[in-house]
Amino acid sequence: MEVDGQRPVGRKRVTISDIALLAGCSKATVSKAVNHQPGISAEARARILRIAELSGWRPSARAVALAGKSRTVGLVLDRSPDLLAADPYHAELVSGIESVLARHGYWLLLRIGTHAGAEQEAATYRELAQSGRVDGVLLAETSVDDHRFSLVRELGLPAVVVSRPWSPVDLPWEGPQHPGAGMDEAVRHLVERGRDRIAYVCGPPSRSYVVYRTRTLLQAVADAGASMVGIRQTDASAEQGHAATRALLEQPRPPAAILYDNDQMAFAGCRAIQAAGLRVPEDVAVVGHDDLSVSRWFSPPLTTVAQDVFGLGVRCATRLLRLLGETVEEPAPFADPVLVVRDSAG
Amino acid sequence: MEVDGQRPVGRKRVTISDIALLAGCSKATVSKAVNHQPGISAEARARILRIAELSGWRPSARAVALAGKSRTVGLVLDRSPDLLAADPYHAELVSGIESVLARHGYWLLLRIGTHAGAEQEAATYRELAQSGRVDGVLLAETSVDDHRFSLVRELGLPAVVVSRPWSPVDLPWEGPQHPGAGMDEAVRHLVERGRDRIAYVCGPPSRSYVVYRTRTLLQAVADAGASMVGIRQTDASAEQGHAATRALLEQPRPPAAILYDNDQMAFAGCRAIQAAGLRVPEDVAVVGHDDLSVSRWFSPPLTTVAQDVFGLGVRCATRLLRLLGETVEEPAPFADPVLVVRDSAG
DNA sequence: TAGGGTATCGAAACCGGTTTCGCCCGCCGA
DNA sequence: TCGGCGGGCGAAACCGGTTTCGATACCCTA
Secondary structure, X not given: OOOOOOOOOOOOOOOHHHHHHHHOOOHHHHHHHHOOOOOOOHHHHHHHXXXXXHOOOOOOHHHHHHHOOOOEEEEEEOOOHHHHHHOOHHHHHHHHHHHHHHHOOOEEEEEEOOOOOHHHHHHHHHHHHHOOOOOEEEEOOOEOOOHHHHHHHHHOOOEEEEOOOOOOOOOOEEOOOOOOOOHHHHHHHHHHOOOOEEEEEEOOOOEHHHHHHHHXXXXXXXXXXXXXXXXXXXXXXXXXXXHHHHHHHOOOOOOOEEEEOOHHHXXXXXXXXXXXXXXXXXXXXXXXXXXXXXXXXXXOOOEEEEOOHHHHHHHHHHHHHHHOOOOOOOOOOOOOXXXXXXXXXX | OOOOOXXXXXXXXOOHHHHHHHHOOOHHHHHHHHOOOOOOOHHHHHHHHHHHHHHOOOOOHHXXXXXXXXXXXXXXXXXXXXXXXXXXHHHHHHHHHHHHHHHOOOEEEEEEOOOOOHHHHHHHHHHHHHOXXXXXXXXXXXXXXXXXXXXXXXXXOOEEEEOOOOOOOOOOEEOOOOOOOOHHHHXXXXXXXXXXXXXXXXXXXXXXXXXXXXXXXXXXXXXXXXXXXXXXXXXOOHHHHHHHHXXXXXXXXXXXXXXXXXXXXXXXXXXXXXXXXXXXXXXXXXXXXXXXXOHHHOOOOOEEEEOOHHHHHHHHHHHHHHHOOOOOOOOOOOOOOEXXXXXXXX
């Protein structure tokens, strides 16, 4: 059956009307057929689907969006490009999200924030919602009392929070029950090896995860009978991790072990320790966080807290699609962060 | 002026008709006003814009898309999630692209490929084009004789190739004139330090960049009077970089210097070298590629070839927007890849 | 004063689907 | 035989913009 033929230059695109014409029925019937809706006979459905297939017709996502849902979800990452590049967290998260979206015919609309402040960020979400570009959004990297929580409610924008927010919020979230898990395990690991003076180089204190980890860490140190000799706040960059480490080493009571909020700060910390004439792990033990793929190749191979970020993305996307009315199979159960023991912590 | 008020639950969204009603004009006039088109008096324009502003109206992206352009561009990355996470290349590329798109009211539709073969990838592009989700696409990570080149032409999909394709193709591209640049510089650096037995651990030989670099490398080695003692092909993963390095060291004529196609393979290679009882750089010099942000913190700090990937994204996005009829300011001039000298190569 | 040109504006068609609602017809039971 | 019921289908409204094209009004010149 030659339906379309050579598609000469300037040929207009095939529309639902063409299919209706070919099938000898109405647009409404074609619509019902391709959307698997009731109110149409099995024979008609089969015939229409075959014709649609043969003619290579695909519904215009634009028209579908105007009449109904856009099948698009948004993700706004408001980090500076170099932090984004340094930290594979978001790449993995996006991969996990995408693996679910792709399976259900959804698409991801991504915005790398200009990092121009909360006003600008809010404007981005407004634009996303009010222009109807997306059906819902994922809120990543939340901070304590995140202004986006009230914003998405005001906008009526379906949203799922990535990782547990610090204070209870009227939005669904996905992530480990205990976002600080792995920190206590790390502390026990260190104390068992005689490291009783512990320091922590953390990320921005406004971040929910920093608060969770700090709380878990302090509790674990107290439980183990060790003592905290320093907590340094950074912007999560390697540079500030390096500086924080130097400061810790110059203290009157320097740490015997340092935990970092991500692996790249741990790398930089190791350099600072070595530059001070000390050895890792003999003089100072080092524990990272995230388990970058390069961490096992570092010298010494990095002991670090690993979490399943890909799986986190999968769960968040699943939750959002369900919120949007899709039926999505239950994803694999979720693992709490866990300590990966290598050489850098003895 | 109270236009919208408290926006009670269930309030329908503000549309162009509401604005027309408020302004006492027609939808057509409102449209002309907000799109800065001629055929409307300055007073009317100002009044309409003020009313639109006050009522918080934003044109529906869905309706705009149906009637015209979607102001969305697509990027399909067909890599496995762990490679994506390990390699910050794409995060930086996307950041660069986004920085341009955001400034011009465009959005990025991202698909992380399922890595399910060329058929599947082609289907993704077809869907993107035929459903009208995007106005154009960026083609990253091209291979020699990439099947997407003919595909986008067949689909009539505006496209820009990221980095120079290997063979001339009837599509615009952006990137350094000499994609292999930096490799010759690295070779000279090594030979000047007496390393005359050189090996190369490269990525998949189908990739354009691998072909460019290989050619440049071979030429540079010949010019410098050194000799190639091995070229090992990998999938660009650290694991295969590690294995390739071991194989090189076990050769009858082991290399005095190894160049890697990315930094994570260089890291893994260093571990393999040390595991063989050799030192970096005393026994074997190592040169990476890409200059990951962690590379300067590695032990020893990695000598590597750096390129401006963010700038590459900027240029490609600019080129695409221009192709789509936007007027975009000329981006900063483009730098060829350059060698960053640290400690790992003597 | 008549005629021609120009600037401003609006009615209506259009983009390509979805959805509502009513019609028609065949089948069934009374 | 007749009335009721329900499945299958289509006409038309609708989503919210853009664009075309004709109407009107105004100004200037001959």
